[in-house]
Structure formats: C-alpha cells, structure tokens
Amino acid sequence: MRDRPPKPPRQERWDRRMETPLAVASLAYLTGYAVRVLGHHDLPQVWLDLCLAVTLASWAVFIADYGVRLRLSGLGPLRFVRTHLLDTVVLLLPLLRPVRMVTIYDRVQRRQEKPRLSLYARVMVYAGLTTTLLGFAGALTVYQYEVDAPGATIRTFGDAVWWACATLATVGYGDVSPVTTGGRVTAVGVMACGLALLGAVTGSFSSWLIQAFTREDEKRPPGESPGA
Missing domain, CATH: 1.10.287.70 (Helix Hairpins)
Structure with a gap:
C-alpha cells in the first residue's frame, strides 16, 4: 500500500483552521438529526424543518472542506479519493458523519509533541x-x-x-x-x-x-x- 503523500503547507494550515468548525458541524449534524428523528411525532413541523436545515448545512460544511482540501492537495480527484478513502466514505454515508469528531480529536492529539x-x-x-x-x-x-x-x-x-x-x-x-x-x-x-x-x-x-x-x-x- 502506498503511503499518503505529505500535505502541502497550505493544506496543513487549512486543516488546523477547520478543526473547530468541523467539530461544531459534526455535533450540530448529530444533534439536528437526533432531534428530528426522536421528535418527529411530537415537535411542530417548523422545528423539524429547522433540524433538517441544520443537518443539511452541516453536511454542506463537510462538502466544502472536502472540496478545499482536494484543491489544496494538488492531487487529481481519483488519487485524492484513493489516499483519503475514509474521508470520502464519511462524507457520503450519513451514518458515519458524526465520527468526524473522532478524526478531529486525533488531529489535535497528533499536533502535540508528546501525546498525553x-x-x-x-x-x-x-x-x-x-x-x-x-x-x-x-x-x-x-x-x-x-x-x-x-x-x-x-x-x-x-x-x-x-x-x-x-x-x-x-x-x-x-x-x-x-x-x-x-x-x-x-x-x-x-x-x-x-x-x-x-x-x-x-x-x-x-x-x-x-x-x-x-x-x-x-x-x-x-x-x-x-x-x-
């Protein structure tokens, strides 16, 4: 298996800048989806529509981040998908989108010289x-x-x-x-x-x-x- 190519400096800066927004988007996606599913019989339609808007907006953040990282990587689309397969799967499958919070936590840990x-x-x-x-x-x-x-x-x-x-x-x-x-x-x-x-x-x-x-x-x- 080929190793993932090193990230360009601009992509490194983008990843650090997006850690907090992606964590917030992941939490918002999970919260909006949970409220919509669990309250679909009890909540007014306006609240259900708001929860749907939150989940779609969070997904849009994931898509935008994926697109920017694809552009900054300097790789072709197919090679980027091969080297970022997990990110691609998480983007496409709703079930796995909340797991983005774990990948962000992993990034933060990797930035420390000596993890706790x-x-x-x-x-x-x-x-x-x-x-x-x-x-x-x-x-x-x-x-x-x-x-x-x-x-x-x-x-x-x-x-x-x-x-x-x-x-x-x-x-x-x-x-x-x-x-x-x-x-x-x-x-x-x-x-x-x-x-x-x-x-x-x-x-x-x-x-x-x-x-x-x-x-x-x-x-x-x-x-x-x-x-x-």
Whole structure:
C-alpha cells in the first residue's frame, strides 16, 4: 500500500483552521438529526424543518472542506479519493458523519509533541468514542426506518439502542431486527464497523499484553524462572 503523500503547507494550515468548525458541524449534524428523528411525532413541523436545515448545512460544511482540501492537495480527484478513502466514505454515508469528531480529536492529539496517552491507550479511546458515536447514529438511523414500518420489531428508541449494542458487539440475539431495506442496509454497515472496531481493540490489547510480558522477561535476571 502506498503511503499518503505529505500535505502541502497550505493544506496543513487549512486543516488546523477547520478543526473547530468541523467539530461544531459534526455535533450540530448529530444533534439536528437526533432531534428530528426522536421528535418527529411530537415537535411542530417548523422545528423539524429547522433540524433538517441544520443537518443539511452541516453536511454542506463537510462538502466544502472536502472540496478545499482536494484543491489544496494538488492531487487529481481519483488519487485524492484513493489516499483519503475514509474521508470520502464519511462524507457520503450519513451514518458515519458524526465520527468526524473522532478524526478531529486525533488531529489535535497528533499536533502535540508528546501525546498525553500512549499508543495503545489512544487506540482504546478512539475505538470507544467511535463505537459510542456509531452506535448512537446507527440506532437513530434504524429507528427512523423501522418505527412506522409494518411488522417491525424495533418500535422504540430503546429497542434501537439495544439492537445497536448487540450488533456492534457481534452478538446478534435476534430478538429485535430490522425489516425494512433501509434498516437492513444500515445493519450491514454497523456489523462491518463493529467487526473492524472489535478487531482493532482486541489486536491492540493483545499487543500491549505481549509488550508488557516482554519487558518483564527482559528485566528478569538470566537463569531465573518466570515463577521464581
């Protein structure tokens, strides 16, 4: 796999300048979407329209940022998409847009000369934040599709949260499951992300254990048995 080419100075400055606006846009997107989904039966139409406007405006910020970074990178569109595949997927899939908050947090951590957390701790923190945001967004999306669908088993947001937790944990009890096409497509995405996150956390934890035991073995005097 080819390494991502170094960023031009102008793109570096743009990324630093957009950290706060993108974080605000991500939070606004998630808030507007959540209020619209959870309050679609109770809120007046004017509030639902306002929430829709907030989510669309936030998405417009993501699109504008992506377009500017494409221009500043000096790369062709296809090469930029290949080297920024995750950013492209996050831009296109509504389910993943709140996860932008995690990528912004990662940028801030990388700017520090010595991050406060070790590599393995950062992996665990990022995985935890991603799982929480992805689970909440997935529950909202499935609830939106399933709440009024004939024959649906996901009737409340609590059911959707329970389904999201079981799906992300790759347990899949089957007591509640989506019946609509949109809900099942969302389920496939949540399953794939759950497997990837579980693998990242498990691999990081295993690597940390191996390094910890290796350091203990290196400190042990020659000839001393592990149980001594």
